[in-house]
Amino acid sequence: MKKHAQRRIIRAIILISLLALAGFSIRPAIHLSNAISGNHKTRGELPYNQADDASRLNQTKVNEVWHIPVDTDDAEAQLAELLERAQKHRLKVSIAGAKHSMGGHTIYPDGIVINTTSWNGMELDTERSILKVQSGALWSDILPYLNKHGKSVAIMQSNHSFSVGGSISVNCHGWQYGRPPIASSVESFRIMLADGTIERCSRQENRELFSLALGGYGLFGIILDVDLHVVPNELYRIEQHIVPVDESMATFDSKIKNQPGLQMVYARMNIVPENLLGEVILNAFYSVPGGQTKELTEPTMTELRRAVFRGSAESNFGKKLRWNAETKLQPSLKDKNISRNQLFNEGVEVFENRSTETTDILHEYFVPRHRVPKFVNTMRKILKAHEPNLLNVTVRSVERDEDTFLRYADQQMIAFVMLYVQQRTDTGERAMESLTRELIDAALENNGRYYLPYRLHATQKQFHRAYPNASEFFTLKRKYDPQELFQNQFYLKYGSIQR
Numbered sequence: 086m087k088k089h090a091q092r093r094i095i096r097a098i099i100l101i102s103l104l105a106l107a108g109f110s111i112r113p114a115i116h117l118s119n120a121i122s123g124n125h126k127t128r129g130e131l132p133y134n135q136a137d138d139a140s141r142l143n144q145t146k147v148n149e150v151w152h153i154p155v156d157t158d159d160a161e162a163q164l165a166e167l168l169e170r171a172q173k174h175r176l177k178v179s180i181a182g183a184k185h186s187m188g189g190h191t192i193y194p195d196g197i198v199i200n201t202t203s204w205n206g207m208e209l210d211t212e213r214s215i216l217k218v219q220s221g222a223l224w225s226d227i228l229p230y231l232n233k234h235g236k237s238v239a240i241m242q243s244n245h246s247f248s249v250g251g252s253i254s255v256n257c258h259g260w261q262y263g264r265p266p267i268a269s270s271v272e273s274f275r276i277m278l279a280d281g282t283i284e285r286c287s288r289q290e291n292r293e294l295f296s297l298a299l300g301g302y303g304l305f306g307i308i309l310d311v312d313l314h315v316v317p318n319e320l321y322r323i324e325q326h327i328v329p330v331d332e333s334m335a336t337f338d339s340k341i342k343n344q345p346g347l348q349m350v351y352a353r354m355n356i357v358p359e360n361l362l363g364e365v366i367l368n369a370f371y372s373v374p375g376g377q378t379k380e381l382t383e384p385t386m387t388e389l390r391r392a393v394f395r396g397s398a399e400s401n402f403g404k405k406l407r408w409n410a411e412t413k414l415q416p417s418l419k420d421k422n423i424s425r426n427q428l429f430n431e432g433v434e435v436f437e438n439r440s441t442e443t444t445d446i447l448h449e450y451f452v453p454r455h456r457v458p459k460f461v462n463t464m465r466k467i468l469k470a471h472e473p474n475l476l477n478v479t480v481r482s483v484e485r486d487e488d489t490f491l492r493y494a495d496q497q498m499i500a501f502v503m504l505y506v507q508q509r510t511d512t513g514e515r516a517m518e519s520l521t522r523e524l525i526d527a528a529l530e531n532n533g534r535y536y537l538p539y540r541l542h543a544t545q546k547q548f549h550r551a552y553p554n555a556s557e558f559f560t561l562k563r564k565y566d567p568q569e570l571f572q573n574q575f576y577l578k579y580g581s582i583q584r
């Protein structure tokens with residue numbers, strides 16, 4: 086038996102024993118061993134000249150997938166030549182990082198896809214705490230590099246699988262407390278426009294283009310490299326509070342918000358149907374003064390955590406088992422202290438859906454804090470009516486975005502990130518579309534917005550209500566790219582002028 090298979094089984098036995106000790110029956114053991122048996126599956130490869138994204142619902146024929154060559158000087162000249170060739174042959178160009186957007190934002194039918202991921206060099210200016218990094222670099226490339234220098238990423242998503250270019254082009258956010266989205270940590274970047282010229286953009290130079298390309302979904306040009314502010318890598322102490330949803334804000338205010346050293350916060354809501362959104366786990370991370378950080382290590386117990394997570398997609402029993410594991414067992418299993426970089430050092434593949442029949446789909450809604458109780462009540466009603474297979478609801482706070490044009494955080498917002506399992510069929514798609522539209526309406530009624538990198542289910546009306554300056558955004562896109570060279574499915578649905 087291979088070593089890693091042995092390790093998997095041993096860990097499974099440990100967890101099952103822990104669950105048994107906690108008073109559960111033999112049913113969890115059977116449930117988990119079924120979930121573990123699916124762990125070995127991998128996602129299939131795409132056929133030649135086909136593109137898709139993390140949704141696995143967007144497989145599209147493209148003309149060419151072009152990888153940026155690694156040699157810097159020559160690469161930029163080759164990239165400019167590629168754009169000229171595309172213009173000459175009237176081909177549209179889309180830009181792809183790690184392709185974790187879900188609405189064809191990296192794809193144009195029969196177009197050229199520029200794959201940036203080989204473009205991943207980086208250099209740290211320790212004095213200024215600025216990382217100069219090429220846009221195809223993934224956080225998983227960056228974290229080990231910064232770790233050696235005692236630094237960390239200032240703002241990023243909850244996992245490390247994303248590219249810098251993709252992250253700033255959707256203006257991602259994380260659970261770094263008291264921080265706006267990632268654009269606030271960008272000092273400057275260089276971008277290649279449709280005519281092959283390169284511009285530097287910052288708050289002082291080309292300010293308009295700076296605000297458009299950040300959160301600009303690849304519609305203004307190819308972001309080449311970025312100067313990103315970085316922060317110290319510190320040791321954090323973890324604290325958890327499990328409370329009824331109605332007490333969550335008060336608990337946050339009295340027990341978390343004003344504690345010294347607060348750095349990161351997120352909450353996870355109960356998704357077990359009997360107590361849907363009724364209870365919340367609040368997770369807070371505080372700096373440990375003088376705490377020593379260590380070398381980065383691989384995430385631990387991934388097979389088990391995957392089994393518990395994927396098992397929760399299978400049945401309500403699995404959802405209950407996971408909630409019990411998270412609320413009763415996880416606090417005692419977790420390291421009490423963890424470094425910031427270690428916290429970020431996990432990829433999305435740990436939990437990814439590898440089934441051929443279903444796929445996992447993300448949604449995200451932003452509402453101002455005082456509207457949260459009303460939004461949660463409406464969300465619960467919608468979920469009860471639709472009965473989707475809901476896997477996760479996490480909650481974070483995002484400060485007002487002062488930098489981007491097409492902004493979701495036009496004020497301080499509470500973000501609800503939801504993960505669902507969906508059938509990869511037309512029926513599955515229609516059901517998800519109808520659920521999404523109702524949830525978007527609920528967010529809009531509460532002065533909220535929804536996040537744009539996911540499925541393109543919002544109607545035109547909903548999109549423009551959520552982003553009132555979107556028409557101006559697309560007019561400016563055509564000012565910088567008059568031939569509309571840079572296009573993708575997002576632009577086709579919401580931005581292009583029908584000719």
Ligand SMILES: Cc1cc2nc3c(=O)[nH]c(=O)nc-3n(C[C@H](O)[C@H](O)[C@H](O)COP(=O)(O)OP(=O)(O)OC[C@H]3O[C@@H](n4cnc5c(N)ncnc54)[C@H](O)[C@@H]3O)c2cc1C
Pocket residue numbers: 139179180181182183184185186187190191201220221241242243244246247248249250251252254255256257258259301302303304306307308309433447538573
């Ligand atoms: C499992 C999962 C978890 C997630 N968690 C979070 C989260 O915690 N917080 C959050 O905010 N978001 C989250 N997201 C969304 C994620 O941040 C975005 O999908 C992000 O775009 C992913 O980066 P990417 O490299 O995959 O981008 P891609 O999907 O490759 O690209 C996204 C957009 O950026 C453009 N783009 C990419 N590179 C460049 C470039 N060099 N120049 C110009 N344009 C470019 C593309 O054209 C496209 O429009 C999550 C997504 C998934 C699937």
